[in-house]
Amino acid sequence: MDASEHTGTAGAGFSGAVGLVLARPARLLGIEPFFMEFIAGIEERLAERGLSLLLHVVADQEAEIAAYRRWAERGLVEAVVVVNRTVDDRRLPVLRELGLPAVLAGAGSDAPGGGAEAGGGGGTPMPAVRTDDAGPVREALAHLLDLGHRRIARVSGPAGLLHTRARTEALVQGCREAGVEPVVVEGDYSDESGAGLTAELLRRPEPPTAILYDNDVMAVAGLGAAKEMGVAVPERLSLIAWDDSTMCRLASPPLTTMSVDVHQYGVLVAESVLELVDGLPVAERWSPTARCVPRGSTARCAVPSTA
Known part of the structure; x- marks a missing residue:
């Protein structure tokens, strides 16, 4: 995978695309399974509707915002998925300004349905798939x-x-x-x-x-x-x-x-995207909850406690 823009599902065309920008070093995508499974879940569900995923890998949030502006100007996507939300996230007000529909992947349990905090300044809450971290x-x-x-x-x-x-x-x-x-x-x-x-x-x-x-x-x-x-x-x-x-x-x-079932997380995000682009109310969804799976790397502590 490189940093170029491309569609993940052939045949849908740009008019039926959903955008995803990943602001992270491209080299990490080759070794980190999370986003590969997440993207696979999104694409699987979108493909059932003949939609494509337009993926763009960039270096930082500034480049991500520039991609949103370019997509909106050219009408390349019907909606975007926003990942890796940050403190004082500057992407969300920009998306409102552009009128680009968005689903937030990873809104925490303390973010009320996207709300003013998720929307970066109030207005209609952005739909979100919540996670319990x-x-x-x-x-x-x-x-x-x-x-x-x-x-x-x-x-x-x-x-x-x-x-x-x-x-x-x-x-x-x-x-x-x-x-x-x-x-x-x-x-x-x-x-x-x-x-x-x-x-x-x-x-x-x-x-x-x-x-x-x-x-x-x-x-x-x-x-x-x-x-x-x-x-x-x-x-x-x-x-x-x-x-x-x-x-x-x-x-x-x-x-x-x-x-956690990362693939199913991607499927749930795609479900919210489909409701959004269809003009339907977007249901509140939660990512599958992560569960502790004990294996051989944890054992009883052999060091006397000094606490």
């Missing part, structure tokens, strides 16, 4: 606390993303209630950040006995870094990945994950 973090944390872990770290995605903020807040609050002080470091979803940040955490005077990662790529890289440093997993370090994938299941040991 806090609940799964609490479930993963409970799993680690039950295993006796008290030195807990989190390798997050970019801090400006709303779902990153929700997950971090859930972890900090849950740890506070348990009398634990977590360590949170910011990654970028890449294997380089997963490995590098894991190594930094393990070099601390009191290294964590458990680390939660915001995606599978960083978690697998973190596992590799721990092995290179001679830190046994799970005997000395427990690891949990967000997003299940083949790489998690084939890792040695297999990674405990927060598993």
Whole structure:
């Protein structure tokens, strides 16, 4: 996949296209399964109606906004899917200004139907497929606390993303209630950040006995870094990945994950898009909830608690 604009389903033509802009390094798309499964779910449902997906990969949010302006000017898409919502998201007011219909993928449970916060200044709420980012973090944390872990770290995605903020807040609050002080470091979803940040955490005077990662790529890289440093997993370090994938299941040991049906998430987003372009009321939908799937990378903590 490259950064060019193209239709994902042949034969529908531009007049029947739905747009998706991904503002992230193109190289990550080749190694991160999440968006491949998400896009497949969207395309599967759109194809049933003869619609196509116009995908564009760009470097940053400025380029994403420029793509929306270009699409609106040329009439290339009937609607867009907006992913990776950010704090003070500047894309949403632009979409309102352009009159470009949009479905928000990943509106949190605290965003009332898109609302003024989602719409960037009020007006008719943008339809959204909601996600619960806090609940799964609490479930993963409970799993680690039950295993006796008290030195807990989190390798997050970019801090400006709303779902990153929700997950971090859930972890900090849950740890506070348990009398634990977590360590949170910011990654970028890449294997380089997963490995590098894991190594930094393990070099601390009191290294964590458990680390939660915001995606599978960083978690697998973190596992590799721990092995290179001679830190046994799970005997000395427990690891949990967000997003299940083949790489998690084939890792040695297999990674405990927060598993979600990403393909079905894409299908649900496409359902909302179809209602939007048909001029129908868009039903409130929730992404499938992530569930903790324990595997070989988590075990009872062998380090005496100092909390």
